[in-house]
Amino acid sequence: MRLHRQEAEVRPCAIACVPVAALAGGAPASCARASRRDSKALVTCSYVFRRVVSRVVRWLGITMLVCTGLAATAGHAVAQSAPSDTQPAASILPVGPAIAQPSPEAVAAKVKARMQEQANTSNHPLPIVVMRRISDGKQCSFSVLDGTYVNFHEDPYGCEDNIYNTFEIVGAHEGMWIEMEAAPNCNGSESYAKYIVSFGPGHGPVGNIAPTSVAASVGVPVGQILNDGSGKRAFIADGYKSTGTPLPNAVSCVLVRNLLPNGPYHYRNQASGLCLRSDEFRPYPVACTAPVPLAFYELNDYFGEIISADSVATPTKRKYLNTSLSDDVLEFSTTYLPTHAFSYNATSSRLETLLGFCASPSDDPYRVNTHSCRHDTGARMQWIREPAPVR
Known part of the structure; x- marks a missing residue:
């Protein structure tokens, strides 16, 4: 120490x-x-x-979180390794961390709040997934945050279990990963079909995908280009599994990952009028017109973690805006620590972490302090989020 x-x-x-x-x-x-x-x-x-x-409290908090995450990851790995009738090549995408799913009601409320922000031109609207049964046209639709799923056994959108055989995506994001699963919690223990949205050169980054069979990737080699139901290029096959009741008659869950982040944004301090740099290991405020990188993005997931603009294109090497583990100062980290990552609270105009730490400029012009949000510093603790020009 x-x-x-x-x-x-x-x-x-x-x-x-x-x-x-x-x-x-x-x-x-x-x-x-x-x-x-x-x-x-x-x-x-x-x-x-x-x-x-x-x-000590902060270290205990992150230790408990990491232990819980490791346990969840281990459970996820066991589920994925269950024997199956057909187990093709692994996904071409990196395996993301096992994240506890918030309650369906919490996700729905967060989706509603995110949709209300879509008037901001810096935002990528959440995709809308439409599930439909061909025989009678019965359908349901929903939006999903990055890293979350809709369980048809308990979802608030009125979707029924084991009846849908096609899916459509309105406003699909280039590179988004979508899974159709028979397991209610999308844990890979039952049949599934995985897809990566790929519009091809000259198209995207956002577009619509026509109704397509939920089993379009079943029996298809990983990496093969797939067309949607209208014959247009739409996906890359990312693996399938056939065990128990096969698709397309057993869809119970839809999982989405790797949505386009929102941004770019500036964060301008309410008291000083200075903007946070995004290119320093330990960001500090400078004039908003300074010829230095000032742009940040916010992940389109449940928490909206803030990342540097220069790491948007590399999902496995993103730089998260964190609170330091030792010096109570704002800094970037390529290690994702959920309790220490900052998000923007639009209601309070604060940069906050899950553990209730906020960011305020220091008397030292080359650092930003992190401290308990209970120690309210007024306008110094408030940051105005503004659309930043894309450079």
Whole structure:
């Protein structure tokens, strides 16, 4: 643990109380006796104690999250390795992290909020998936956030289980990954068919895909180009599985990944009027007209994590705007830490993390501090999100 200069100058007793306090939940009596002799030492000890406890809590939070994620990933791997009648070549896409699915109601509310932002020209509207039964035209439709799925057993969109045999996409994103699965939670344990949207050179990045059989990729080699129901190029086959009740008569879940991010945006501080740089490891505010990169994107997923503009095209190497694990400062990281990644809260105009940390400019012009959102710094904690020009 690195200590700031003022922390390094405390008396030996004040420093000695820190590890004991962190473990026992309070400062030892020896420090209290010493502090009676020296009130300055007591204040310093209390300051260091609070910072250390804060760090410990943050580390415990991320440790628990990582352990949970590893367990979920292990479970996902077991499900994917279940024996099947047909197990073709693996997907050509990188395997994403196992993410706990928010409740259907929470996803629907987030989708509604995201759709209301579509008037912003920097946003890519969420695709609309239409499931339909050919025999009688019965259908349902929904939008899905990046990394989430719709379970027909519990979805709020009125979709029925095991009846749809075609799907249509209004406003499909180039490169988006869509799966039709028989397993209600889209865990790959039953039959599925996977697709990557690919409009081909000179088309996209957003377009419509005509009704297509949910089983169009079944029996097709991974990587083969597929046409939609109208005969136009629309997909790349990304694998299938035939076990139990095969598609197209067993669709219970639809999963979507790799949507186009929203942006680019500037984040201009309400108090200073300065914009956040996007090309520094530790971003700091500069004039919004400065000839330096200032653009950020927000993922089109449930949390809307902020990434640098220069990493948009490389999904496996994205640079997430994070809070530092050691220095309470804003920085980029290529490691995705859900509890430490920043998103933009349009209601409060704050840059926030899941653990309730916010970003405010520091007295040091070359850093932005991260701290509990409960310590409200007013306009210094507020950032105005503005569409940025595409360079």
